[in-house]
Amino acid sequence: MFGKKAQPPIKSLIAQGTHIDGNMKFNEGLRVDGEVYGDITATSDEGSLLVISEAAVVQGGIVADHVIINGTVRGPVHARELLELQPRAKIEGDVSYVALEMHQGATICGSLKPLMAGEGSSEDEKPLLKLATKNA
Numbered sequence: 001m002f003g004k005k006a007q008p009p010i011k012s013l014i015a016q017g018t019h020i021d022g023n024m025k026f027n028e029g030l031r032v033d034g035e036v037y038g039d040i041t042a043t044s045d046e047g048s049l050l051v052i053s054e055a056a057v058v059q060g061g062i063v064a065d066h067v068i069i070n071g072t073v074r075g076p077v078h079a080r081e082l083l084e085l086q087p088r089a090k091i092e093g094d095v096s097y098v099a100l101e102m103h104q105g106a107t108i109c110g111s112l113k114p115l116m117a118g119e120g121s122s123e124d125e126k127p128l129l130k131l132a133t134k135n136a
Contacts, residue, residue: 007066008047016055023060030064032056032071039075040064047081054088061093069106076110081117 010029014020018034025041029049032040035057042048042064050064056071067079070086076093077083083097087105096113 008044008049010049010051014056016053026050032058036060052089054086080115 008028010031012026012030014030014032014034014036016033020034020036021038023038023041024036025043027042027044027048028046029051030040030042031051031053033053033056037059039060040050040058040062042050047066048064049066050062050068052058052062052067052069052071052073054070057074058072059074061075061078062073063078063080065079065081066084067077067082068084068086069077069089069091071088072090074092077091077095077097079097082099082101083095085091085100085102085106085108087103089103089106091108091110094110094113095108096115098115098117100112100114
């Protein structure tokens with residue numbers, strides 16, 4: 001499901017040393033190396049990629065299809081497809097995702113909510129669990 005389509009290109013960059021106050025919307029790909037004080041929302045229907053680098057700080061909510069975090073986020077994170085938390089990721093807020101990849105060293109101070117693929121944020125969603133069978 002996640003490896004079948006190509007990732008959108010990163011067309012925008014918030015460079016280290018840049019400080020933005022206010023909510024942002026972006027299409028396709030965005031990399032944040034600086035500081036953003038406001039929400040960051042992907043608006044593309046074709047897929048979106050948001051990268052929060054090691055030096056970055058985001059104070060606000062994040063919504064995108066594929067989210068990669070290696071910096072600090074203070075606010076809720078909603079990954080409509082895949083959330084990758086790299087070793088220096090620090091999240092202070094609730095996290096919702098379809099698939100989660102978390103490296104050793106990443107921290108989350110908040111609740112985790114797995115979502116079903118292709119669905120919204122219904123409160124009744126539960127992840128599909130399959131039990132492994134033991135073949136003798």
